[in-house]
Amino acid sequence: MKNKNKLYWLIFILASLALLVIGGLLYTHQNRQLPQSASSNVDLPAVKLKGSLAKLKPHQKKVIKFRLKTANGKKIKAYAKIRLQGQHSLKFPEKNYDITLYSGHKCKHKLDVKLHHGWRKSSKYVLKANYTDATSARNIISSALWSDFVKTEPHHPDQLQSKNNYGAIQGFPVTLKINDEYHGLYTLTTHKGRKLWGLDKKDPSNIAVRSNGYNRNTLFYQSKPIFDEKNWETLSPTNLSSQQQASVNRFVSFVSDSSVSSFRENAHHYLNVPMLINYYIFINLTHDQDGAGRNMIYLTDDKQHWYPVAYDLDATWGLYENGKLLYPSAKQVQHNYPNGGNLKSGEGNRLLQLVAQAFPQEIEDRWHFLRKNVITTQRINNKFEQFMLNTGENNYQENFRANPSIPSKKITNLDQLKKSVKHQVRENDQLFTDFTRNVHRIDFNYSAPVTR
Structure with missing residues (x-):
């Protein structure tokens, strides 16, 4: 009888082990990002941070040790001032970090280094967790696509041409350890700011501002911009002079007060229209929902002509901004976006609406070129x-084992990206190939929500 019981236990243990193995394989298969044939291991560059980061608060800076070991074995050692980066991402378990490198622990002298082939030397970089995007690819590849839009635009601003990637960020995947604890898969990217965009801090005509929300003020339904955490934000310089404030006011009031006909007649006095045309096409193609209002950056280098640049592109190609859903998801979209996710009408952004209505032939021509x-x-x-x-x-x-709560790991992968690209290109072909006719079918009668 004892032998029989031992046999039962042995069978039970073996069956349990088999179920665990099968379960593990099924789990891995469900979360797999690449086709089964892509099974080889990759050794990524490794970033190591040492210092007290557990209680880092927004806008707080701390000094840490920074180490980067590249894929070819090159090592970069520095001290760094580090702070949390982002807005909505602050609530996620894995944080994004702004890093400024220094040569000594007192952080008196910035250390300019080239972290990747083809990049310019810099002391400022970003460690991005891409927490909502299980592929970690959207932000980098969509930025590269925006760079192609700008590079092939004959009327792009000169200062973008002189800098890396035509004003779009670049990056590569790394693994991150903090105090020897593995934190997952990150991307190490170039830093958003005036240097990326070719702006000169000594030139008062160089200005960068950003809209921080979807409301009447940031969507150009009010003629005077409000600067606070829910409306407009100054990026460069940190504080606007009275003359710079007047430049922003001039830009905003022109857009808010224009009819379609007056916009077409006078826009070239206030805006780089070709760059706006590129941007309108880009957000529709990539389905960059936040790029129409909550995360739209405007630049000028002469205080007269303003234009947008694309940034923070991880919620693109079908992925909703919280990483939990894929488009279409009407209930969530209508709850979080003022115009129900309608990017054809610029998500209610009056500037993008005017561009679409005033320059349909130019948009159609640009689409055919692109x-x-x-x-x-x-x-x-x-x-x-x-x-x-x-x-x-x-x-x-x-990365999934270290961060099991990544919301999109079961809904996005390379296959989903490819399907989304195919869908988006086809859908935008239907929109833009004959845009001079299709523009009249778009409902631009929209009133933005009241600023809270």
């Missing part, structure tokens, strides 16, 4: 695939 030279399904998909292959399935799975 489709021939920049926008193809295969080209975009190849960029996503190469980035993810260079990241490696092993690093995706290790």
